[in-house]
Each structure stands twice: as C-alpha cells, then as structure tokens.
Amino acid sequence: MNNRQLFLSNLAQTTDFPLLIEIEKAEGIYMYGPKGEKYIDLISGIGVSNVGHRHPKVLKAIQDQLDKYMHLMVYGEYVQSPQTQLAKALTDTLPKKLDNVYLVNSGSEAVEGALKLAKRYTGRREILSCVNAYHGSSHGALSVGGNEIFKRAYRPLLPGIRHLDFNEPDQLDQITEETAAIMVETVQGEAGIRVGTKEYFKALRHRCDETGTLLILDEIQAGFGRTGKFWAFQHYDIVPDIVVCAKGMGGGMPIGAFIAPQSIMSVFKNNPLLGHITTFGGHPVSCAAALATIDILRDEKLIQHVERKANLFKKHLNHPKIQEIRNKGLMMAVKFEAFEVLKPIIDRAIELGIITDWFLFCEDSMRIAPPLTITDEEIEKACAIILQSIDEN
Ligand code: PMP
Numbered sequence: 308m309n310n311r312q313l314f315l316s317n318l319a320q321t322t323d324f325p326l327l328i329e330i331e332k333a334e335g336i337y338m339y340g341p342k343g344e345k346y347i348d349l350i351s352g353i354g355v356s357n358v359g360h361r362h363p364k365v366l367k368a369i370q371d372q373l374d375k376y377m378h379l380m381v382y383g384e385y386v387q388s389p390q391t392q393l394a395k396a397l398t399d400t401l402p403k404k405l406d407n408v409y410l411v412n413s414g415s416e417a418v419e420g421a422l423k424l425a426k427r428y429t430g431r432r433e434i435l436s437c438v439n440a441y442h443g444s445s446h447g448a449l450s451v452g453g454n455e456i457f458k459r460a461y462r463p464l465l466p467g468i469r470h471l472d473f474n475e476p477d478q479l480d481q482i483t484e485e486t487a488a489i490m491v492e493t494v495q496g497e498a499g500i501r502v503g504t505k506e507y508f509k510a511l512r513h514r515c516d517e518t519g520t521l522l523i524l525d526e527i528q529a530g531f532g533r534t535g536k537f538w539a540f541q542h543y544d545i546v547p548d549i550v551v552c553a554k555g556m557g558g559g560m561p562i563g564a565f566i567a568p569q570s571i572m573s574v575f576k577n578n579p580l581l582g583h584i585t586t587f588g589g590h591p592v593s594c595a596a597a598l599a600t601i602d603i604l605r606d607e608k609l610i611q612h613v614e615r616k617a618n619l620f621k622k623h624l625n626h627p628k629i630q631e632i633r634n635k636g637l638m639m640a641v642k643f644e645a646f647e648v649l650k651p652i653i654d655r656a657i658e659l660g661i662i663t664d665w666f667l668f669c670e671d672s673m674r675i676a677p678p679l680t681i682t683d684e685e686i687e688k689a690c691a692i693i694l695q696s697i698d699e700n
Pocket residue numbers: 353413414415416418441442443444492496497525526527528529553554
C-alpha cells in the first residue's frame with residue numbers, strides 16, 4: 308500500500324479531501340512532494356505559516372526549549388518562563404487595556420474560553436455572532452458559527468445564540484442588556500474574505516458600550532500580521548474587550564490564546580477550577596515558537612510590506628474571468644463565476660506548482676494567503692501560473 312492509499316484507508320473516507328497531494332518537506336514558501344514536485348504554498352496551511360515553513364529562528368527556539376523541558380504541568384499550576392515571556396510579548400503588541408493572556412491549544416479552544424469568560428463576567432446568557440462566521444469546530448465554537456450546513460448534524464447546540472448579518476450597522480440594536488457578548492471576525496475568513504467597514508466596527512463598539520456587552524474579536528485567521536497590521540482590529544480604530552488568536556501565532560506549532568483586561572480575566576483567576584482547565588494549553592515548546600514568530604514579524608519587518616505585496620497580486624491578477632478580488636492585506640479572495648469554473652483552475656494550478664483552494668462557505672473564490680515572507684518575484688511567478696491555469700481552462 309502506498310502512502311496515499313494508507314492515508315485514505317486510515318482517515319474518514321466519507322470526507323471529500325479537496326487537495327489530495329502528498330508533501331514530504333516544506334521550507335519557506337515552498338512545499339515538496341515525494342517525486343520532486345515543488346509547490347509555492349499560497350495558503351500558508353490556512354493562515355498559519357505567516358513567517359514561512361520551518362523558519363530557522365522558530366526551529367532554533369523549539370530546539371532550545373526541547374533542551375529545557377516540554378510538558379511540566381496542567382496550564383497555570385507552575386510558573387513556566389516560555390508562557391510568561393510569550394504573554395508579555397503578546398501584550399506588548401496590544402492596547403494597554405488587553406493585559407491578561409490565557410494560553411490554550413487552538414483557535415476553537417480560545418473561542419470556548421472567551422465565551423465562557425464572557426458569560427462568567429457579565430452573568431448574562433445570550434451570545435450573538437454573525438451569519439457566515441467561522442469560529443471553529445467544537446460545540447461552542449460551532450454554535451457561534453454562522454453557517455447552518457456545518458451545524459445541522461450536531462443540534463442541539465448551545466442555547467441562547469443569535470446571528471446578525473455581518474457589517475450591517477442597522478442590526479446592532481439587537482444587542483441588548485441581556486447580551487453577554489458578541490463574537491465577530493475582524494475580517495470574515497471562511498465566508499470568502501468579507502471585510503467590514505470602519506463605520507460598522509465603530510458602531511458595534513459603541514453599541515456594546517451602551518449595553519455592557521463584551522465585544523469579542525476573532526483574530527484567529529486575521530491576526531499576526533496577515534492583514535497588514537499586527538492585529539486586524541487596528542485598522543478599525545477600536546479596542547475589543549476580548550481577543551482570540553491562534554493559527555499564525557505558533558509559527559507552525561499548535562497554540563491559541565484569549566486575551567482580556569485584568570478586570571475581566573480575574574473572574575477566572577479568583578476561582579481557577581471554575582475557569583478553563585487545559586492540560587496542554589500554552590505548551591512550552593509552542594510558546595517558544597510563538598515568541599520567535601513575534602520576533603520574526605518585527606525583525607524582518609514583514610508586516611510593513613503586506614499592503615504592497617497584496618497590491619502586487621491585485622495588479623498581476625488581471626483577467627476577464629476574474630470577477631472581483633476582495634482582500635485585507637494578504638488575506639485575499641479571487642472571485643470567479645462559479646465553483647465549476649474555479650475548481651479546474653485550482654487543479655491545474657496545483658499541477659503547475661501552486662497550492663491554493665477555496666473557502667468553507669464561499670466556493671466560487673480562490674484563497675490567496677501566502678507566507679508574508681513571499682518575495683515580489685515569487686508573487687509575479689505565482690500570478691503567472693494562476694493566469695496560465697485560467698487560460699488553459
Ligand atoms: N476562527 C477563525 C476565524 C478561523 O479561521 C478558524 C480556523 N479556520 C478558527 C476560528 C478555528 O481554529 P482551529 O481550527 O485552530 O480550532
């Protein structure tokens with residue numbers, strides 16, 4: 308049995324795997340197959356490899372930490388310097404108010420923690436989120452997710468959750484004094500890169516203040532430089548009450564966090580056993596990788612070039628079959644007439660050495676979210692291959 312057959316026999320065969328390619332090695336923006344295939348990774352493992360695959364500084368940080376210790380104890384029981392150093396580095400990137408970091412394993416777990424925290428702090432039960440939002444795959448995260456197809460099979464989900472249309476200021480009066488929190492993606496990712504307006508986010512912040520509702524921003528896909536600022540909410544001139552992050556945070560290692568002011572987080576601290584218990588949350592090796600990732604983003608000035616690189620993609624991806632490009636920095640969606648038009652283009656692009664895909668809730672658009680380390684020449688080359696794939700279809 309070859310690796311591909313083994314993979315299929317071991318994994319749920321009911322799933323349609325969109326990109327069944329085998330990868331043997333990855334480095335920087337490139338991934339390599341077993342027969343010498345070389346691909347440009349244009350999706351960064353869905354917004355994870357913002358500093359590229361196996362960045363040497365991430366590898367060194369991991370190795371240094373491995374030489375000290377891996378797991379010691381359930382999160383929060385011992386003082387572990389990788390965790391405290393990471394918390395400090397994270398809060399240094401954030402407005403002063405957001406000064407308490409709770410480390411977890413993943414995006415979904417960060418969402419769960421944030422929802423629990425909001426309920427505990429406000430004593431309220433209702434949670435709002437947005438239509439077509441994606442917040443993760445665990446029960447709580449699915450409940451705030453805004454796409455019925457993904458939720459149907461798992462009902463009953465969490466009670467007390469309602470969904471508003473994203474970027475619709477007119478609906479914000481549905482946030483009331485009963486609402487514990489509203490969770491919103493700063494830029495909706497799996498909906499196909501839907502970018503909210505400043506007017507909307509300002510009105511959202513204002514309404515939350517009026518009603519005492521916590522504003523939770525999901526920066527899991529948009530954070531860590533992807534949109535051209537460290538945090539996407541920094542484009543909107545607002546400060547959330549809770550931020551959730553993961554994905555790009557670990558430079559390829561699994562880690563997440565929810566971050567809130569001390570005044571809010573203290574409801575967990577005052578009785579940790581009623582808070583959020585996580586064995587591997589803030590794993591020291593992942594923390595070391597995350598610390599290195601923050602250093603790399605800063606030292607290599609990767610975020611400063613995001614907007615220019617995005618514009619380069621937009622300049623080159625000029626074709627009559629491309630109907631629209633939606634983006635916030637290097638979080639991009641290239642729209643075609645339909646999935647039936649896009650799918651063969653993606654298949655051909657993969658054959659020609661470009662890894663891309665589409666979105667969970669938006670199948671007519673190609674995802675472009677490369678490592679922020681991609682060079683101008685590599686962008687030109689990637690765009691030429693995409694255009695060739697379009698022309699050949
Ligand atoms: N929120 C957003 C905006 C995401 O894009 C994702 C992952 N695609 C998640 C939450 C869930 O993260 P994870 O897969 O790490 O649980």
